[in-house]
Amino acid sequence: MLRNQDQILSKIANNDGHGENSAFFDGWKAYDADPYHPTLNPNGVIQMGLAENQLSMDLVEEWVRNNPKASICTAEGASQFKDIAIYQDYHGLPEFRNAVARFMEKVRGNRVRFDPDRIVLSGGATGAQETLAFCLADPGDALLVPTPYYPGNDRDLTWRTGVELIPIVCDSSNDFKMTRDALETAYKKAQESNTKVKGLLLNNPSNPLGTVLDREALSMAMKFINDKNIHLICDEIYSATFFDEPGFISIAEIMQESPDSNPDLIHIVYSLSKDLGFPGFRVGILYSYNDAVVNCARKMSSFGLVSTQTQRLLAFMLSDDAFVEKFLAESAARLGARRGVLCGGLAQMGVGSLKGSAGLYCWMDLRRLLKAATFEAEMELWRVIVNDVRINVSPGASFHCSEPGWFRVCFANMDDETMRVALSRISKLVMQTNNSEAAAARKPCRRRSKLEISLSFKRMDEIMMSPHSPMTSPLVRTRT
């Protein structure tokens, strides 16, 4: 039987543009193959590679129980089943778009307004990103994106569109901030290879950094894209995950303050997967200030609309002002406390992490644990972490980081006890490394002179027992 797949399938089917051959996804597979469970599989892999917000789901469940009318599958709502099930207008339910617009405003402190008629639905942020790439760029055109960046961008923006991503190289010397110089360098590099740059993609708050862009950075980016007459895509899917100063500033605010900038160039990607924690519901939002993009993207939304059953539920939920305010405040408090547990625990082991105020992860600095300052050494350490330490974190290389030794560690997809076990495991890794380094130091020839040994770290058990441990935060304890 003829099975010459290469010839009968498309080039897209035969290439690896999906990007699944990456440590980012390999780590997920390692977890899937042997998932940790406190009693059933206590030696399994702990999943810290998934940016999922599970810390406030009890609030949502409570709301759902108290609002049976919001669903078309309850005695109170079933009379609406037919009208909702047959609604397939690609504009989406008006009440849903209104509710999403208001929610986006609340997340931004009501400092900006969003027009529900500019809200386009898509299948998750994944679909929104691809839709924008299809609208803005032709195959071979490029978008600039600062490193490190979310690995899914390669799949979402380039795989089926033929668009390219060109990295803007950022590094730890200035806490991975994007400078105008770095932007110009990337732009120039594209020009030199005759690649047409159609836009700049920013992710704010940043995944994987956990940082937010400040007003200066956003204004600089806004000026740059206006100077070059290229698009600015702002991926703001983590906008409600900030829990500390500096707070989140949306590109929408900068636009309001920049009367000379061209609104046709500005587009926001949003989702309810991270801020509310509903990735399964596949709610993606594309908000554009460009009428032609709104019209075109709306037609494309036929390829990935949000289920009207879900639209209807969320229209009710997001219209409940009291619930939304409570959720946003409580969620931020719990995320902040949880990050405190992780980063505080790491700090006490002598492991640093980039200062951050948002996101569902921290950017952990394991440079001193590398055998050499190379990505091979990073991968070697990563294998130890996944296979021996038994936690899945994501190595910087999978985020196109320019510097080896950084790892993204997710902290909001588990309960307190699992976090405690994870910290304990990391602690053992650090201790082993320190011990072997100390042994090496006692030898005449010290092989890794650049590595500094933190002698001040405590054993994890001590940290956990301390009354000052962030694990005892009352905010964390309010979780069910």
Add this chain to the structure above:
Amino acid sequence: MLRNQDQILSKIANNDGHGENSAFFDGWKAYDADPYHPTLNPNGVIQMGLAENQLSMDLVEEWVRNNPKASICTAEGASQFKDIAIYQDYHGLPEFRNAVARFMEKVRGNRVRFDPDRIVLSGGATGAQETLAFCLADPGDALLVPTPYYPGNDRDLTWRTGVELIPIVCDSSNDFKMTRDALETAYKKAQESNTKVKGLLLNNPSNPLGTVLDREALSMAMKFINDKNIHLICDEIYSATFFDEPGFISIAEIMQESPDSNPDLIHIVYSLSKDLGFPGFRVGILYSYNDAVVNCARKMSSFGLVSTQTQRLLAFMLSDDAFVEKFLAESAARLGARRGVLCGGLAQMGVGSLKGSAGLYCWMDLRRLLKAATFEAEMELWRVIVNDVRINVSPGASFHCSEPGWFRVCFANMDDETMRVALSRISKLVMQTNNSEAAAARKPCRRRSKLEISLSFKRMDEIMMSPHSPMTSPLVRTRT
């Protein structure tokens, strides 16, 4: 302010590949602008351009009320809210894929088996079609498709993929059946223009014809694609809408009976939008016998997954054997009865329609009402129907029909009373035409000699009052 959209947007955004500039969609707009309502807007446009199955929704609503555990938004199901909301595996919920596979088997009389691991989720059939085009063909490659065909195919399969559709010309001389000659002619034409043909797209049951492909036609198609080593995409989204002999035969049955055919070439597109009547839920299914396509399409499903809230509900619903059997039987009976009302009513006016046994529409023959046998005349008549008769039907030209004068008329998206009003309106159109023809015939110079006048039609009011009218079918009356 610079607003040079053509330059800053993509070619896709600037072309009209979406196909919205068609009478098919213009008719929807005419309805949207002035929708009929029996009391609030009795002179509004009646929507007969929408293939929607609303006739059995009472059964679904009853099931939903009786099965609160199926929903994660009821007291009985809310404890599952978190697990369902965070599930984002692109394989889909295993219980959902199992239930869909079993449902697809039941619809096909349990004569074939479907493997749940070959079921790939997508955002409606729209997303499934595009995904297949991305997997199977490169830009510039072509798929053959018999005419008349669903206008959305142009958007779904070609707009963002760059793939082309090449028509296989069918006509009324043999009831629009696809012959091997017609297939070979289309294939040869593609070769002559140096276009690589990658597949054949069949829609069975057919939209807009309302007919099913018989065993001979399916076997012929199967042999053709194996001879040419090209793909066969079978769009079977209307598979459960058949209500009469000849029954529906799936390509899956033919495949089972053709051990020499290459399974790597066979792909089925499915959806729950038509068979169950849930277009708003955006449940698309791609079923491929080709492992590489399953793997690639599954990765692409990230762009348009089905909401897990909806997956969970439908997993329960489709697993309820008693409900599924009752629904399929009752839905078929109601669809058949409703088609009888429409086609019977038309026949009594002297208006013919293609004999059909499936679908949510009939293929109405208004050739004798055309001023000339041209598509201009068809469009002129269509404008009269939409603007004066005040019903939206879809002209054959929008389905790439090769012969002017055919119109698709949908019958399952309205209640009995609206159907009565619609028939009454069509009756007036036919009477007016007949009267003016009769007047013309009395003049010495008869201008349109080819048009035959049916003198046997009755006034619509008479039809409606007749005890033999299909409007009085008890099956129709069981509807709420």
